[in-house]
Amino acid sequence: MNIPENLKYTKTHEWARVEGDVAVIGITDHAQHELTDIVYVELPQVDARVEANKETAIVESVKAASDIYAPVSGDVTAVNTELAATPELLNKDPYNKGWMFKVRMSDPVQLGELLTPAQYAKHIGA
C-alpha cells in the first residue's frame, strides 16, 4: 500500500499535504482500494467553512456512498473540478490528480493531531 512520507493522515483514511497555510486533502491509496470503482464525488463549495472531523465530501463507489471528513478546520479555497467528469482519478492517482479540496487552515495546531505515515501504516495493518 502506498503511504507517501510527506503527508499527514487521519484514521478515517484522508491525507493532508501542507502547503504554507493551506492543506490539500484527498483519500488514501488504502481507501481507494477498499472502495474501488469510484463513480461519483460530491465536493464542498469553494469558500465553504469546514470543520475538522466533520463530513465534508462524499465519495460514491458502485457499492456504497462514503463520507469524507476534513482533517483540519478552515475555509475551502479550491476543489478539484476534474473529479466531476473523471471520478476514477481517485482510484488511479489518489495522491496527485485525485486530490479533492484545499483548506486554508484556521487552526494549524490541528495538524499535530494527524497521524504520521508510520502511525497510519500501523492503523491499516500495512
Add this chain to the structure above:
Amino acid sequence: MVATEKLKRTPLYAAHVESGAKMVGFGGWEMPVQYNSIVEEHLAVRRRVGLFDISHMGEVLVAGPNAERALNHLLTNDARRLAVGQGQYTLLGNDDGGIIDDLIAYRLEPTVYLLVINASHIERDFDWMTTHAWASTPRHADAACVLENRSDQTAAMALQGPAAARCLPEASGLKRFHIQQLRVSGKDCRVARTGYTGEDGFELLCAPADAVALWTELLARGREFGIQPCGLGARDTLRLEMCYPLHGNDITDATSPLEAGLGKYVSFDKGDFIGRTALEKQRAKGVTRKLVAFRMAGKCPPPRQHYPIVAAGQRIGEITSGTQSPSLGTGIGMGYVTAGAATPGARIEIEIRGKNYPAVIEKPPLLKKNT
C-alpha cells in the same frame, strides 16, 4: 453487519480468500462481494465469461405421486407445464398474495422436482412448504409427497457470459431453462442453462466435496477466454441491468406478483393455489402501485435503495434497488410508484440527499441487447 463468526461458509471459502476476494455477510453467509473490481467483473460477464459461487442458495427436492399437485398449490406458476428436464421461474406466495420467495422449479423426473431458492430464506421456505404442502394432498402415506432440504449437501456455481458454452462443451446441447445430469471432469453434477445475469450460461450443482475441483477446472478452462471469478457485487449490477428482481429488495412478502410485473408467472388457469383469492381480487380491482425500472438522465450520484421517487413535486414512490450501471455508465434502478405514474418514457426525479435529479422510466430490461 452480522458478526462474521456466525456466518456460514461455502466449500469455496478458502479459494475466495486465497484469491484476494473481499468477503461480506449476505443472507447468513460469508460470501465474496468482489475479487478486485465490481466493474471489471461485471464487464467480464458481459463480454467474456465469469464464474460465481452460488453455494449459499438453497435446494429442496419434492418427490412423490403428489409432488406436482403440492407444487401447484404452493407455487404461482403451473408445474404441469414442465417436461422432464425443464425448469420455470415461479413464486412461493402467501395467503395475502405476497411473495415469500422467488425460485426456479425443475422437473427432474416425472414425480421428482428440484427447487432452487434464495439463501436467506432456506429455513423459512422449507418450513412453509412442509406445513402447507399437505393441505393439497391426500393424507394417506402412499399418496403423499416428500420434501427434502438438500441445501447443506449441495454446492453450486454459475458460469455466465457469451463464452460460457465454450468453457462447458459437455452442456452445449442443453436448452435454455433446462437441466441435465452431467459428468464434468469426472465429477457428477446437475447443469442447468440458467442464470441471473442476462447472458448465456449455466448453473452447476454438485457435491460440496467436488466444489473446489470443479471451480478450479472451470477457471482453467476459461483462461483462454479471459474468465473472471465474480462476487455478489457484480451479480447485483448484472441482474439489475436486466431488471431481475431481488427478493428482499424488489419483491417481498408484502408485494404481489401483479405489482412487480411478474403476472406471467402466475397461472390463474390451474385451479386453486395459495394467494389465489387475494391475487384475483387485485387483478379485478387493478393494482395501486407498480414496480418500474428507471435510468438517470445525466451525471449524478448513483441512485440507491430507499431514495424517494418524485414526479411533479409529489413523492410517488421509493427505490428498491439502485446502482451505477457498469454497462451504461449511468445510474439505474427499480422502485414502486403509484400505478398511474408507471408509464415508460415518463420523466421522474430521484431525490438524493435533498436534491432532485432527473430520470426516465424505462421498459425492462434497462440494458437493451442486440441479440
